[in-house]
Amino acid sequence: MGTVVDDAASVEFHDFFERHYAELARLAHLLTGESDAADDLAADALLAMWHRWDRVREADHPVAYARGVVANLARSRIRSAVRERRRVTLFWSQREESSENPDVPAVVDVQGALRSLPFRKRACVVLRHAFDLSEKDTALALGISVGTVKSQTSKGMAELQRLLGSADGPSQVHAAVLRTGGAGGRNP
DSSP, X not given: OHHHHHHHHHHHHHHHXXXXXXXXXXXXXXXXXXXXXXXXXXXXXXXXXXHTHHHHTTSSOHHHHHHHHHHHHHHHHHHHHHHHHHHHHHHHTTSOOOOSXXXXXXXXXXXXXXXXXXXXXXXXXXXXXXXXXXXXXXXXXXXXXXXXXXXXXXXXXXXXXXXXXXXXXXXXXXXXXXXXXXXXXXXX
């Protein structure tokens, strides 16, 4: 009898995986800016969910839980990368290098601008504008209040507009998502 439950859980998880893996990978890509890491983060998030599948499948919003896991893993990856960059910077700080021709298009690029936002603002902007999640769903995915989502999204969009020199931030974020391999949108 235990194998029937295990088989049912396995089939249910496999279905969840098939429906949401691509979305979770896109989310990870937009949060980290690293396409190579996106698949790993999505897979790690789904593996963590599989280990707790008996509890996760009973949750009101398992997709929101998955998004939250991806966001937390992305945050950890970013923090780790920042620590590594600091170590490298300290190591090479004796060398003086100058860049006379900065890469202006990279500064203006939406993905670069997104990466410059603090994590919570970036996550709110990406989930709201790239994935078209409601404020409530965004709050649920990130484990924050709806008011915080509103505030962080507003501040993040203002910062993107300042960085990009454009008042058309949401459509540029949507265009960036399309360039990364898919469109945002709600999944049932």
